[in-house]
Amino acid sequence: MKQISIDPRRSAKQGIDLNHETVKRHTEIYNKLIEDIPRSSQGTVWLNPYGTAPLSGYLGIWSESEEKIQIYITDNIGKSIPACYIWNTVKGANLIPILGMVPGSVNRIEVSVSGNNKNKYKEVFSIETAPLPPTDREIAVYPKDARFVGFPIYEVTVSADDIPETLSELYFTAFAARYNTGADDRGMVRWYTTDDIPAWNFERLSNGHFLSAAPEFDEGKLLYEFDMVGRVYKVFVLDNQCHHSVLQLPDGNILLPSEYTGESREDGLSIIDYKTGIELAYYDIREILDTKRPPIPKTVPVKDWIHINQSYWDTVNNLLISSGRHQGIFGIDKDTAELAFILASHEDWSGEFEEFLLTPVDESKNPLYDLSDPNDIENANKEFWPWGQHAVVEIPNATKGIAEFLVLDNGNYRSRIREHALTAEENYSRVVRYRVNLDEMTVTKVYEYGKEEVGNRGYSSYVSNAELLENGNYLVNFGGGTFDENGRRRTTIDGFADISDPLSGEMVQGMVLIQEVNPITGKPRLEFTCTSGRFKGKDEGKKFTVDLYSFRTHKLTLIP
Structure with missing residues (x-):
């Protein structure tokens, strides 16, 4: 059996961009909001503080102790599913995410202490949100050179007969090169991000944040970590594009498809250290599978012979199991890169x-x-x-x-x-x-x-x-x-x-x-x-x- 190296490739510029302008600006906004929270029982709200999530915001409150705060959100028309959730405060300044607001409405934000102390704290705020961005249908003159512009049109074509009384989950969808969205059971969009944040291959991390790249962001070589309020925490800089899926492994590190620039496309697997952004291992599938087998579907360009689009780590069998769009599904040993099976x-x-x-x-x-x-x-x-x-x-x-x-x-x-x-x-x-x-x-x-x-x-x-x-x-x-x-x-x-x-x-x-x-x-x-x-x-x-x-x-x- 041929010995296959899984050593990381030599890094050109890989790592976490500690000086990324968006990260620095968002950190400054967050710190300023913390400073502006009144040191009293009176709270305050901010809508879309980062300019990246128009249906999200913060409730700023000062808490004398750790408490469970209930957020209850309804719209002025009363036709939406109310959003209701609990947030655990810390002693001192708190920025509590306001999530699940209704577009184009006056949203009523009712804030109270959860549990037996309901009279201890209760406030009501009103936040008016703008309508959703225009769809392609609503854009009078579609830009000739633009591939993607408008907001997607949601239509519920099969209705659920068990719609929940309060909103706890959303259907999150990344509409490529347009918007990340979150829709409720009635097809109403209750969250989205602007084009300042990648909308492509997003996955939620164990800390609740999202991770995504997109071709519009340095050809998919930048991975953004962001949250539901639209704050960008980290930007990972890659040497090669991440066109398809990202996945956080059980050990916290990031698995994604990669390749050698100029030689081939999406025919390798890379494991990135979540803490540093540096590659820990690289699996060159050219050394493992049959590069001479003609690809189906056919490819443009011809160097795209396998097109890996998603992978995961089967910890029980210690296999990296991957989908190669043009060749089938295969498993390789995580430690040795030896081929285990081909499903095709x-x-x-x-x-x-x-x-x-x-x-x-x-x-x-x-x-x-x-x-x-x-x-x-x-x-x-x-x-x-x-x-x-x-x-x-x-x-x-x-x-x-x-x-x-x-x-x-x-x-x-x-x-x-x-x-x-x-x-x-x-x-x-x-x-x-x-x-x-x-x-x-x-x-x-x-x-x-x-x-x-x-x-x-x-x-x-x-x-x-x-x-x-x-x-x-x-x-x-x-x-x-x-x-x-x-x-x-x-x-x-x-x-x-x-x-x-x-x-x-x-x-x-x-x-x-x-x-x-x-x-x-x-x-x-x-x-x-x-x-x-x-x-x-x-x-x-x-x-x-x-x-x-x-x-x-x-x-x-x-x-x-």
């Missing part, structure tokens, strides 16, 4: 990789296909293997030798033979839950959702994610949907992301379909359909059929 169609791999290819079996361990039979190969391609997949997410499992994960199978081509491939209009995306038996080198499809239940409407030729919620439901973000003026599904780049469709129209609009799905009934508890609201054509500078789209949706608590 068995076609076109060099002989040395055959021992790592997983065999599809049913729950009784019976093989599902004869992979020497061309017909069975195509059946497996259409029914079993993922294509162009994103969002490999761990399903917790304590059994050594078993790895289980959830995948958003985008579905590009669904074949390595062009004559058998599907157009976007014929295709679908789905969520698949796989279980890998590492001892027997088999894989079982435990659950899938999307092909029959959503069909073509959910087809996303790129991005997207899915996750398992604490209530047992699946949250599914069909984040890369695109359709033309005739309602026909489109792909991002004809002939590359999918085979060309001669019936495609001339205009394009993006759609993000978000569902919380009950796996037992196979039906959505809730569904949002988000669109840009405007068809665009070549006359508005569109080189590719890319419009409104989303890498990530998470259902998270309003208060971390």
